[in-house]
Each structure stands twice: as C-alpha cells, then as structure tokens.
Amino acid sequence: xxxxxxxxxxxxxxxxxxxxxxxxxxxxxxxxxxxxxxxxxxxxxxxxxxxxxxxxxxxxxxxxxxxxxxxxxxxxxxxxxxxxxxxxxxx
Numbered sequence: 001x002x003x004x005x006x007x008x009x010x011x012x013x014x015x016x017x018x019x020x021x022x023x024x025x026x027x028x029x030x031x032x033x034x035x036x037x038x039x040x041x042x043x044x045x046x047x048x049x050x051x052x053x054x055x056x057x058x059x060x061x062x063x064x065x066x067x068x069x070x071x072x073x074x075x076x077x078x079x080x081x082x083x084x085x086x087x088x089x090x091x
Contacts (some may be wrong), residue, residue, distance in 0.1 A: 004088045006047040011084050025082045031084060037075055
C-alpha cells in the first residue's frame with residue numbers, strides 16, 4: 001500500500017512575504033512555514049506520494065537523497081501531528 005499526502009481541506013493558508021501561514025480551525029493553531037516548508041505546502045497542491053515529493057524537493061534544492069528524505073519526513077510528521085496534512089492510503 002502506498003501512502004499519499006494531502007492538505008487538510010479545513011486548513012486555511014495565506015502567503016505572507018513569500019512564506020505560507022496556516023491556520024487549523026479545530027485546534028485553533030497557527031503555523032508559519034519557512035521557505036522550505038512553504039515549498040512543500042505548494043508541492044502538495046495535488047495529493048502526492050512521499051517519493052515524488054522528495055524527488056521534487058531534490059530538484060529544487062542542492063541536497064542528497066537521505067538528508068532530503070529525513071528532513072521531509074520530519075516536517076511531514078509535525079504537519080500530520082498538528083492536523084495540517086493528512087495521509088490517504090491507496091491501493
């Protein structure tokens with residue numbers, strides 16, 4: 001089974017000074033994303049698999065595969081925990 005990452009449709013997003021600010025209404029939490037987090041949010045405009053997300057980030061930034069995957073997974077873990085992103089299983 002492959003896991004697809006999607007934005008939580010209830011989260012409000014706004015761009016401020018080139019960075020994304022998110023508001024999750026259920027927990028009433030704000031999250032300001034840095035430039036890399038903002039890039040991840042923008043890449044998730046469509047549901048995306050982790051491998052595709054890491055590949056897109058590697059093309060954008062000069063970073064090795066292991067570092068990119070590790071840092072992306074850390075960001076996603078925090079975003080899942082805060083309810084900003086959701087995991088959708090696919091067959």
